[in-house]
Amino acid sequence: MIKHSHLFYIALSLLYIPVLANAQVVRSIEFPVNGPNNFFSDFGAPRGGGTRKHLGNDIIAAKMTPVVSAVNGTVNYVISPEAAWGYEISIIDAEGYQYLYFHLNNDTPSTDDGKGGEANAYAPGLDRGQSVTKGQLLGWVGDSGNAENTVSHLHFEIHDPARQAIDPYSSLITSTGDYRSSNAKLGITPDIRLQLEKVVDGRPNDIFKTILEQGAGGEEVRQLQIVLKVLGLIEKENITGYFGPITREAVIAFQKRQMIDPVGTVGPVTREALNRGIASGVLLEYKPFYSEREQRAILIQKLLAQIKVLQDRLRAIQGIL
Numbered sequence: 001m002i003k004h005s006h007l008f009y010i011a012l013s014l015l016y017i018p019v020l021a022n023a024q025v026v027r028s029i030e031f032p033v034n035g036p037n038n039f040f041s042d043f044g045a046p047r048g049g050g051t052r053k054h055l056g057n058d059i060i061a062a063k064m065t066p067v068v069s070a071v072n073g074t075v076n077y078v079i080s081p082e083a084a085w086g087y088e089i090s091i092i093d094a095e096g097y098q099y100l101y102f103h104l105n106n107d108t109p110s111t112d113d114g115k116g117g118e119a120n121a122y123a124p125g126l127d128r129g130q131s132v133t134k135g136q137l138l139g140w141v142g143d144s145g146n147a148e149n150t151v152s153h154l155h156f157e158i159h160d161p162a163r164q165a166i167d168p169y170s171s172l173i174t175s176t177g178d179y180r181s182s183n184a185k186l187g188i189t190p191d192i193r194l195q196l197e198k199v200v201d202g203r204p205n206d207i208f209k210t211i212l213e214q215g216a217g218g219e220e221v222r223q224l225q226i227v228l229k230v231l232g233l234i235e236k237e238n239i240t241g242y243f244g245p246i247t248r249e250a251v252i253a254f255q256k257r258q259m260i261d262p263v264g265t266v267g268p269v270t271r272e273a274l275n276r277g278i279a280s281g282v283l284l285e286y287k288p289f290y291s292e293r294e295q296r297a298i299l300i301q302k303l304l305a306q307i308k309v310l311q312d313r314l315r316a317i318q319g320i321l
């Protein structure tokens, strides 16, 4: 017999079929990079060696160029310490649109040492749940995480209230602020375009690859602990790279929240939940915004939207046949 929780996971696994919709949505925003920059319409471009689509626009700017909030909103999450995909901030506005800022600076100014820490990534005092205003300083452009070996840039995403990434390009070129459309017209050079396409960029979808259990250690355990900390399940001092009893308890709490058998080991189902949840960003969202019931409703809504797209595609194919 298939358990309810299994059905949920089958449903969940169907949610991530890449569908790039709503290209025409325009949000009223302030340009998120406050300094000279270049960008072009690169939503949907190949990333991760063609394994996935680019879900944002890359705004290329010098390291330490100020990054400001595009909207009035609330801090949804702040990635801390630096995750595999770098320093990232999520802001959510009153209508439920989410604005994501990736690869904030991780270097000591005028170096590429990767040792800048959060003081050189984020504006002081930013924390989840906090209100921000349009134009407020959030942090600085950089190359953290999987942008380390490419040009420094802000990878900027907008997600609609159904948690679907929309093309931010129209919003960017119609935005307010001193550094927007004149630069957009310049575009970027072919070699920078190539550099960007080579890197993983944005959020990778395969951070967790092995079975993690008590007694394990290493970078994958550390990444697990970073995610557990973002979710409020462990404290910063527990991020040790060693899978001890505290990590196990946090994994059990995570599994209960995700309706996975709470065994305290990261096996294939938990790994899938982590990888897919991180890739979509939904997993990391600030809990007080959505109850578990609401989060499931969001996922189901997304599933139904995907089913509709598939039905439309099938109908189109039948039309051809």
Ligand SMILES: [Zn+2]
Pocket: 054, 056, 057, 058, 154, 155, 156, 201, 202
């Ligand atoms: Zn990008």
